[in-house]
Amino acid sequence: MGKRLFDWVMSTLGLLVLAPLLLLMALAIKLDSPGPVFFRQERVGRFGRPFHIHKFRTMRHDPSGKGLQITVGADKRITRVGAFLRRTKLDELPQLIDVWVGSMSLVGPRPEVPRYVAHYPADMRDKVLSVRPGITDIASIEYRDESAVLARAADPERAYIEEVMPHKLALAASYVDQASVWLDIKLIFRTIGAILRG
Template identity: 35%
Template sequence: MGVKELSQVFVERQIREEINQKEKNEKCGYKNIKVIFDWIAAFLGLIFFLPILALFSILIKIESRGPVFYTQERVGLNGEIFLIYKLRSMFVNAEEQGPQWAKKNDTRITRVGMFIRKTRIDEIPQFINILKGEMSLIGPRPERPFFTQQFNNEIPGFNERIKVKPGLTGWAQVNGGYEINPKEKLELDLFYINNVSLYLDFHILIKTFNVIVTGNGAR
């Protein structure tokens, strides 16, 4: 290889390194902005929705016995297990026969539960998970360990979803919600993971408001 060819290889290598460094800097800046935005949004969200939480806590208690809130194990970033917080939308004996995937018109769901699931009010307590750093405002929805293992055995690559922090809302939620199957969910989540940007996050937030208003994808 001559001097000219060696020089060309060196220049191309430098260009690739500069591009890679630029992408790393952009991702680092995006992550820092997202962490700050998550914390501010979660803090303000808890304050803003506190009256709604109080109202539906009373309604849940009136309709059925059991706690107002409940916690459930979910799989977070890099497989770390954490407890997710929710308003209870099902009867207390909903899983006497073991973990079950929620169905449309699920008889385990209470009347109040049906409404808060449709409007996503049951997810409001997860602002606490965001403040604790276990979740982000936007990202793949965290699955339960039981279903994560099951889906990963059935759908190769399902665990790719845990490479980023799970979110309160996400690309899969605003493009199908509860109606899509695990394989479709994986495809949508991978699209988000491979195309993360502030623009995409903003787009998801806008679509989330539409889902809350219309109740699309609820069950």
């Protein structure tokens, strides 16, 4: 089975099976704070094409979109329901929609906003963006506490660009070199295990 077919089949099944849970989470978000259910943000996809990623909204609604584009520590923008969704990674589930339409894959380098992609070295940029971005990848598993790490930095954004992002890119490049459906299945199970372990 090819990667795209695997993604389509699994995202279709996931959306059907998880539909009651998704509706329940959407209701909780609406009851918890004013604003839309989904958080949509421009990210850079395969071959550098922009797309809008879907997540459950976990922060107070900011129509201006001028807030910091990384989450640092106990961010005051995070809502009560949002804190739970982030801790359990349930806020990522709407990305199954992005996988279903073909903008993303279940597994692949996490998509970044254009602001940070601009800092990618040219050779690394071409390699990492040669595949569809994913809901999870090796870096997602290793950097589950990323916001806590950045909270300890004097300049969180600079620390992200100069310290965290290069390591993430190296892991993403390693994934591109080894990409296969079997590796994807392995990383999906590793992700589930990491979430269950908290």
